[in-house]
């Protein structure tokens with residue numbers, strides 16, 4: 001298998017197709033392994049490549065939103081996914097939504113017709129021991145079991161996570177500063193947390209709305225019992241009115257400076273980045289629908305006008321605990337010939353996964369041609385995602401979608417023009433290197 005003089009890719013999803021396109025554009029042969037239609041994951045149903053398994057939206061197209069900035073960078077790199085999305089766009093306000101059948105058909109035909117790409121309709125089960133040419137693993141959030149085992153063997157025990165259990169992330173600028181106080185439990189001087197105090201009336205209203213809210217159902221392949229150790233807040237709330245007050249909303253060790261008393265309940269926010277633009281709500285993983293999250297969390301005075309950079313969720317998702325395992329070039333630390341791409345890297349979403357396919361394709365081609373792989377500047381949207389994945393922290397990686405908080409610029413919404421210009425300049429540098 002390894003005698004093939006080209007680059008092998010596992011998975012013809014969004015990332016795999018982007019990578020194949022980038023590599024073939026550079027005149028290099030590709031072998032693209034796709035287990036469909038012989039074997040389908042629990043969510044895939046179409047034999048076509050780049051299947052959109054759920055929503056048909058690739059999020060905002062607005063050039064002043066983070067998702068729009070990312071798209072503009074991908075367009076500069078000739079994204080195949082966006083080429084198809086723009087051809088088969090359906091109207092959806094400011095979002096780039098597509099006719100999913102036409103979208104996947106176009107990509108499948110383009111890949112199948114490409115003389116440099118050989119599609120092999122087989123499951124790829126085992127990462128070979130001796131890898132002499134680049135191999136890109138882009139088998140997605142529902143990677144087959146045998147390959148998942150092999151990835152764990154290759155990257156190390158516990159290197160893979162199988163569920164997202166994520167709390168919402170809020171933009172600091174959107175918090176009501178009069179309605180929270182900074183403090184750490186039992187610490188007078190440490191002010192690491194944002195604490196949003198609730199009165200008894202506010203707490204009871206919040207619990208009632210939480211229980212009554214509209215939730216997303218689990219898919220049949222998502223076993224609910226798995227989440228006992230990491231329950232959605234609404235499930236905790238339904239076990240008794242005080243459960244949350246003795247759990248993630250416990251007020252112990254905290255005194256509200258306004259009242260000089262311990263609040264009835266507290267919601268804590270923990271910082272996500274050093275410049276403190278992004279804050280996650282501690283222990284608030286939830287299956288509430290997105291609009292319901294906005295409505296129910298809006299009951300909390302400090303979050304009245306909160307802007308969500310990421311919504312809470314719990315779903316099946318295979319991804320790498322990338323820091324320390326993956327470099328910002330998408331090469332694995334263990335073997336620079338092995339690349340990880342797509343959602344498996346720890347990014348979240350169609351567009352982000354596609355972007356990670358483009359990067360893996362460009363860098364695998366460069367390694368194949370004995371050139372140094374590219375490190376995207378942290379001022380680009382792509383660079384912020386790569387930095388998030390590869391930055392060495394002791395925190396467990398939580399999957400991340402693109403958002404303004406990642407750009408590490410104070411007051412990102414006010415400084416949007418600066419972010420856009422930095423992205424343009426950063427991409428200019430990249431284009432100059434790869435042209």
Ligand SMILES: Cc1cc2nc3c(=O)[nH]c(=O)nc-3n(C[C@H](O)[C@H](O)[C@H](O)COP(=O)(O)OP(=O)(O)OC[C@H]3O[C@@H](n4cnc5c(N)ncnc54)[C@H](O)[C@@H]3O)c2cc1C
Pocket residue numbers: 010011012013014015016033034035036040041043044050051053054055056057122123124125138139140141142143144147219316317341342343344348349350351353354
């Ligand atoms: C249930 C569910 C719902 C989702 N809903 C949304 C949503 O609404 N919006 C959004 O932005 N994102 C959503 N996502 C995430 C989305 O699926 C990913 O962002 C995106 O599809 C990832 O692209 P990818 O190329 O990494 O993986 P995929 O697009 O999943 O592609 C991976 C490919 O690899 C193949 N494969 C797997 N294992 C093997 C193997 N061993 N050998 C050969 N081939 C293999 C698969 O058949 C598949 O074709 C959802 C994910 C899931 C699981």
